[in-house]
Amino acid sequence: MNYYLTILIYIGINSILALSLNIIVGYAGQISLGHAAFYGIGAYSSALIATKLGVSFWVSLPLAIIITAVVGAILGLPSLRVSEDFLAITTIGINFVVQAVFKYVKFFGGALGVSGIPFPSIGGHRFSLAAFALMTAIFTVISAVVAHLINTSWIGLGLKAVREDELAASSSGVNVYKFKVLAFVLGSALAGLAGSLYAHFMMFITADDFGFPLSIAILSMIVIGGIGTVRGAFLGALLLTIMPELFRPLSDYRMLVYAILLILFMRFLPEGLIGDESIVWKKIRGKA
């Protein structure tokens, strides 16, 4: 039971991560290959606030979200100056630099990471694993709702305009800069939430948890699930979290299978499993 709850929690956190990246990549069309950096900033902020200031999870969580959003805004600024491919590489660079900061600057714990992060508790009673899982589920649902609201609001329209055609958007009076930064802010805020949850669940984090391979994994989730859709983010997160566990018997070939699946999906099903343009989704819809 314990083990399944752990997996559920991972699925929840990854879903939130996928949803958050979806805002930047799916809605606003900005290629971000360094999303693990924001996840890490959220985790480290929450961890450090809780351990250095001695406050509980309930205080460090909102603070972590805010900090990550602010940093997201700052780090999102390069997106204004550079175009697609440059942006892809810049975001990778951001990932590496942020990770290096966590690893080398003593304040962040350096090589030893941050330990002793408090598990959430209420009134002195530590949460049970089931309670944490429930809380994660609630946050996941909230994130999905938030993502959906963003998408269907004026923000979503603006983001879509930027994604489809920047030039046309700006000629129609859409403040492209504002929306690009907004995408990063919103995406980072949610990533910060995921990061905080992760930190307080693991109770111990190191810089190694937030590297480039993770950024790719998150991106893979939304692309495989179906980019730009909430349901796609969920499916992608679910699949990519469960796969390592399910494929354990195949353990030696796990990574190879994962990599081949990535290639196959990009080659044959780039719209993702249940993305808007996906054949599978259309079939499901057609039948329904």
Place this chain on the structure above:
Amino acid sequence: MKKVVALALVVSLTAGFGWAKPQKAKLKGVKLKGVIKIGFFSPLTGFAAADGLSALRGARLAVEQINKNGGLLGKKVVLVNYDDRVKSSEAVAIARKLVTKDRVIAAVSGSYSGPTRAAAPIFQQFKVPMISAYAVHPEITKAGDYIFRNGFLGTVEGKAMGEVALKFLRAKRIALLVIDNDYGHSLAEGVKMRIRQLGGAKIVYEKTYSIGEKDFTPLLTAARAQKPDLLIATAYYNEAAQIARQVKQMGWKIQILGEEGYDSPKFLELAGDAAEGVIITTNLNRDDLSSITQNFIKNFKTKYNEDPDMVGASSYDAVMLLAKAIKKAHSTNPARIRDALQSLQNEVLATGVLYRFTRGREVVKPVQVQIVKNGEFHYYGIIADPDVVTPPW
């Protein structure tokens, strides 16, 4: 055509899930009679796969030998192992799985510090004894009284290195290269601690470098300019091999002092004749006359066609320690196993004699000093001074 492939993908994905399930059902927490399960995890894929594989091999060899000698308490020992890819989150999931689904009675971590540190609290929470074979993070044993560490603490080994530097090699000006993880930093701390304690030498150059670094010439050039008489380079065997080679390539005739990270046939292979004369602190003494050590080396080589390294030897001993504790406790009750482990004394292991575990569950063991002679590791000295080898907790 595209449609067909797409559908095929979806079908194979679902089939994959379905197929994977029956395997899981087999390992489900059914208490098999007549079997004792010991959990094990190490990185089998990813950049640390080489160490993970060595560790697994050491553990498997131990289990094989235990079973050959009649098993434990009359039962067969089964090693339940998983690949953690050096990821803390995987280690946590594995720990929960080992404890709640596979129902192991004890576990060994054959992995690095991050995953071990993350998994330890879980074993502690469920009161399952766990031994960290070689991970050095200081917080690991602080997770609780069920967590033990078989390898040397970084600071202990660092102090031993300082001892070798000043007492054996009589160094006065030391250049120190530090690998940028908890291992490197704790080693450096230990070295500096001992140098301060003994006095008479100083660090003329100190630089931290990234794990995985291949090009040391800028650092070595800068170090050389300070005219040191000893180069202490904390590293794992890949970096160590590059350091040794590049020192030689630069035409620099300086003594290199390393530690157990160097302890692998790979170091000798990759460094070639540049390894000659390198001295290291470690736990495996190839010239140890003890039959346990010699048999371990021989059996490892026979079974895997490779010489053993520190990681393999440490994992082997970790499993053996558990076996000894279980035998001593005459039971699979975790609290008894824990107590038995804590009370072990003067146990002869492949990696030398374990005097005892401290209250903080760290080993008190002499540190071996080996030198590379004619392309092989050989005895150079031993450090048993309690001042040096006793862990701080």
Place this chain on the structure above:
Amino acid sequence: MVLQQIINGLASGGIYTLVALGLTLVYGVLKILHIAHAGIYALGAYMALVAYKIYPNIYFAFLFAMATTAVAGYLVQKYLYWPIIDQPRIVPLIASIGLFLALEELYRLIWGPYVIPFPQKFHWKTYTLGNIRLPGADLFVFALSIVFLAILYWIVNKTKVGLAMRAVADDKEVSEASGINSKWTIALSFIIGSALAGAAGLMVGVYYNSIYPTMGDVPAYKSLAVIVVGGMGSIEGTVVAGFGLGLLEALLLGFLPFAFPRDALAFIAMIIFLLIKPEGLFGE
């Protein structure tokens, strides 16, 4: 000491340049970030192992490695990139990353996770020029890089093929209208770039006496930084940026009083550069 550090940096600079060049060539004509390129670089080193089993000779190994990587490059562009060329940018990018991961895993599964020494032992001499030490290995790498660069320069600037490559990089439609077979030109860019990467991989295998599955990781990231700083698609830019990075690393590592992760250095330099000149050194 500064001069010595500069010598140190030239060898690594040469390697970065060779690897990044392949990336530049590909980006120039296909506008795809071919991250799997680093996997082809590693393939060059592994092919040396195969070559030595057939005929233990370094020259043969070079030819063999470059031939196999050239073929690999051709296959990658034909079966992976061409079919998805019209998809949004992110698709070939992820496909490339997937391929890179798959290659690393294949190397590990076939040859094992351990670091394998190069099948031939080289005994390098160190030459001295006044106060400066010139390690033979560094000279070898540097000299070979220059040779390859010279050959590439000749191909790109003095042959019809090179002209076609530059034309397609500049504007694909117009070149096709002028009668250039862009498909073949692109294939050729891949072949040349991959062969260069294979050579670089083999050279690194010799220089560090190490061949291992994840050896492509660091070049993958650094080449990206190099081509950005050089100006995406600009060969001259890549050369300057590649050597520049090698020198910068050597100097900073030698003189900076505090520890610094080498990999992040490349990206920090890149980010600073982007703030000043977003198109890169020679980009448009």
